[in-house]
Amino acid sequence: MQFETLPGFREFYPEACARRNHIFSQWRKVARAFNFSEYDAPVLEPLELYIEKSGEEIVGQLFNFEDRGGRAVAMRPEMTPSLARLVGAKANGLKRPIKWFNIGEHYRYERPQKGRLRAFYQYNVDIFGEAGPGADAELIALLVQALQAFGLAVADFKVRLSDRDLWLLMLAAEGLDSDASAAVLGIVDKLERMDREKAVEKLCPIVGDEADAFLSRIEAVIAIRDFDTLSAHMRSLASEGDIADQIVARLQEWQELLKRLNAAGAGEFIQIDLGIVRGLAYYTGFVFEAFEASGAGRALAGGGRYDALVKKLGGPEMPAVGFAMGDVTLADLLDSKGLTANYVQSPDFIAIIGGAEARDAAMADSAVIRSMGYTVEYPLKDQSFGKQFKEANNKGARFALIYGSDEIEKGVFKLRDFASGAEKEFPRDALAEVIPELIASGLES
Numbered sequence: 001m002q003f004e005t006l007p008g009f010r011e012f013y014p015e016a017c018a019r020r021n022h023i024f025s026q027w028r029k030v031a032r033a034f035n036f037s038e039y040d041a042p043v044l045e046p047l048e049l050y051i052e053k054s055g056e057e058i059v060g061q062l063f064n065f066e067d068r069g070g071r072a073v074a075m076r077p078e079m080t081p082s083l084a085r086l087v088g089a090k091a092n093g094l095k096r097p098i099k100w101f102n103i104g105e106h107y108r109y110e111r112p113q114k115g116r117l118r119a120f121y122q123y124n125v126d127i128f129g130e131a132g133p134g135a136d137a138e139l140i141a142l143l144v145q146a147l148q149a150f151g152l153a154v155a156d157f158k159v160r161l162s163d164r165d166l167w168l169l170m171l172a173a174e175g176l177d178s179d180a181s182a183a184v185l186g187i188v189d190k191l192e193r194m195d196r197e198k199a200v201e202k203l204c205p206i207v208g209d210e211a212d213a214f215l216s217r218i219e220a221v222i223a224i225r226d227f228d229t230l231s232a233h234m235r236s237l238a239s240e241g242d243i244a245d246q247i248v249a250r251l252q253e254w255q256e257l258l259k260r261l262n263a264a265g266a267g268e269f270i271q272i273d274l275g276i277v278r279g280l281a282y283y284t285g286f287v288f289e290a291f292e293a294s295g296a297g298r299a300l301a302g303g304g305r306y307d308a309l310v311k312k313l314g315g316p317e318m319p320a321v322g323f324a325m326g327d328v329t330l331a332d333l334l335d336s337k338g339l340t341a342n343y344v345q346s347p348d349f350i351a352i353i354g355g356a357e358a359r360d361a362a363m364a365d366s367a368v369i370r371s372m373g374y375t376v377e378y379p380l381k382d383q384s385f386g387k388q389f390k391e392a393n394n395k396g397a398r399f400a401l402i403y404g405s406d407e408i409e410k411g412v413f414k415l416r417d418f419a420s421g422a423e424k425e426f427p428r429d430a431l432a433e434v435i436p437e438l439i440a441s442g443l444e445s
Contacts, residue, residue, distance in 0.1 A: 008110075008118025018343035020121070023327055024103050026149040027123045031101040034142050036125060039100045041082035043107075047072040052313060053081045053282060063107045063118075075107035079124040080306070080322065081313060087128050088315015096129030115298040115329045123301075126322030128310070133253050135321050136286045136305065137260035143290060143301055143323055144266040150330070151339045154293075157300060159266075160273035161288045163254070164304070166234065167277060169247050170221065173237040174214070180206050182281060188218060189279040222275040227258060230272060257286065282306045288323070292333055300333060301325035346396035348439065351378035351403060352388045358403035361428065365401065365413060368431055374439065376401075393418065399438065417443035 005011055012020055028038070050058050064074035076082060079102055087098060102124045112118055125142055127135040140159060147157055164185065171181040187194075187202050194202075196215070203211040224230045231251050238244040261267045278287040287304030291297070303323025310318040334340045349369060351362040359378075366376040377395070379388055385404075392400050402414035402423075412425045415438065422443035426434045 006118075008112035010117065010119065014345065015343060018345060019331070019340065020327065022341070022343060023150075023330065024121075027101075027103055027146060027325075030142060030146045030149050031123075031125060033145070034099070034138065036099045036101040036142075039083075039086065039102055040104060041076070041079065041086060041102070043076055043105070044073050045076055045082060047074045049081045049085065049313070050074055050077065053084075053309065061108050061110055063109050076104075077106055077108045078324065079104060079106070079122065080126075080309070080324075083124065083126060083322075084306075084310045084313045084315065084320070087318065087320075088310045088313060091310070091316050091318060094129075097135060098128040099126075100128075101125045115332055117328055121327040123325040123327075124322065125324075126320060128318055128320045130321075131307070131319040133257040133286070134260060135319075137257055137264065139303065139321055139323055140261060140270070140288060141264040141266045143288075143303075143325070144269045146325065147290065147300065147330075150334055152333070152337065154268050156293055156333075156337060157269065157290055158271045158293050158295075159269050159288050159290045160271050160276045161286065162272075162274045162276040162278075163250070163286050164277060164283050165250055165285050166230075166247075166254075167274065169243060169250065170234070170237060173243055174207075174217075176206070184218075185277050186279060188222075188275070189277045191218075191222070191275065222273070224274065225272050227254060227272060230254075230274075278302060278304055282309050282312070284308055286321070290325070292336075297332070298329050300329050344396060346398070347375040347377040348397070349374065349376045349399045349401050350388075350392040350395065350397040351376060351401045352385060352392065353378060353382075354385060354404040355408075357408050358405070361408055361413075362401065362403045365428060365431055369435055372432070372435060374435065398442075415443065420444060 031038070047059070047062070047064050050062065058077070062074040062077055064072065067073050083100070083102070087094065103121060104124070105119060105121050107119050109118060110116070123146070125139060127139060140161070144159060167185060167188070168181055171184055176184065183206055184203070187199060191199055200211045200215055203215055207214045221233065224233060231254075234247045234251060238247060258267065258270070261270055276287055276289050278289070283304045284307045285305030287302075289302040290300040292300070301323050303321070305319070305321045307319045310316065310320060331340070349366075351366055353359045353362045362378055366378060369376050377397070379391070383391075389400065398418060400416040400418065402416060407414055407425070410425075411428055413428055413431075414423055414425050416423045420443055424443055
């Protein structure tokens with residue numbers, strides 16, 4: 001019987017695993033460049049953790065079950081609830097701002113489709129303990145640099161920037177309370193995928209006969225693409241009073257955020273787009289999503305402010321902002337742009353062995369070279385010199401270490417540099433001194 005992989009899960013043969021690990025290494029490199037610390041959390045969590053964060057409707061999207069202890073548990077669909085719990089548990093002992101990142105596998109029980117699988121890896125980057133726009137700017141700049149690390153440029157992707165706080169101020173100016181505003185934002189989040197007639201129908205219970213005109217005003221806001229127009233529109237909503245004061249204060253935070261993003265070299269990647277509201281209700285301020293520049297396909301990454309979540313999950317009140325980037329949509333984009341390399345694992349050295357005594361010498365020298373951090377391979381059974389050299393070329397080795405009867409008798413090894421074709425003998429007892437020089441400069445022909 002031939003078993004098959006479950007739907008929505010992936011196998012990683014060596015080349016695919018090397019490509020995946022390259023993505024991980026770039027993610028880690030960028031996070032560390034911004035001085036973020038890596039953490040991890042359990043793959044299996046209490047089901048209640050996700051219900052508390054996202055509501056009962058999340059249950060249908062999870063791999064969840066009752067364990068042998070009678071506990072309702074779930075495979076993690078995202079990292080944010082676990083992270084909020086971790087930070088909340090030790091908040092008083094953590095130096096702020098808390099800058100953490102994680103690369104981990106997540107699971108969602110939903111229909112597999114392009115860009116969306118049941119098992120996937122995410123790059124999660126978060127800052128806790130900093131309420132100002134400096135933290136938002138740091139996260140967005142890191143996101144931009146993380147995508148640039150793969151060779152993507154301004155013609156390839158954009159970060160669409162929005163603000164739930166501005167939306168709430170706009171809707172308050174329209175006379176809507178918090179519940180009605182939340183319902184409207186839920187509709188705005190789906191507008192790109194919804195017929196206009198359907199949107200009007202959904203708005204009718206909230207704003208009544210004004211639904212069509214109300215939607216037109218929403219569409220006008222979503223069409224804004226520059227800060228000056230956005231600022232003028234917001235200031236026109238209220239000339240005085242508490243809402244007007246809040247609008248002015250929020251626009252100043254927008255100015256500060258955009259100024260910092262420009263200074264960090266990320267400004268050209270930013271596109272103001274209030275059509276992005278991030279459907280999850282726990283977001284509290286600036287929100288953003290990275291997309292392929294044309295806007296086609298799924299989001300490459302998404303995140304924003306979630307200042308109330310740590311307290312909601314039992315910790316102290318603590319501002320927070322973060323984003324997650326998935327490996328599936330990123331890999332699809334890199335493939336489409338021709339930026340996915342073929343990762344072939346090639347050894348630094350292959351030992352060419354002639355005879356039992358030569359094998360002992362080759363294995364002893366290989367142990368020394370491996371302890372220095374270089375890769376060495378040798379045939380596991382006796383083979384002709386010709387076959388061994390052919391195998392060395394096929395595997396893309398940089399150097400051959402040649403051990404024949406003559407070399408053993410003289411106490412040397414012969415080295416061939418496949419790049420230059422040059423060969424030279426070296427004393428075996430000088431191996432530790434010779435190898436780093438060879439790696440650095442090779443042999444001249």
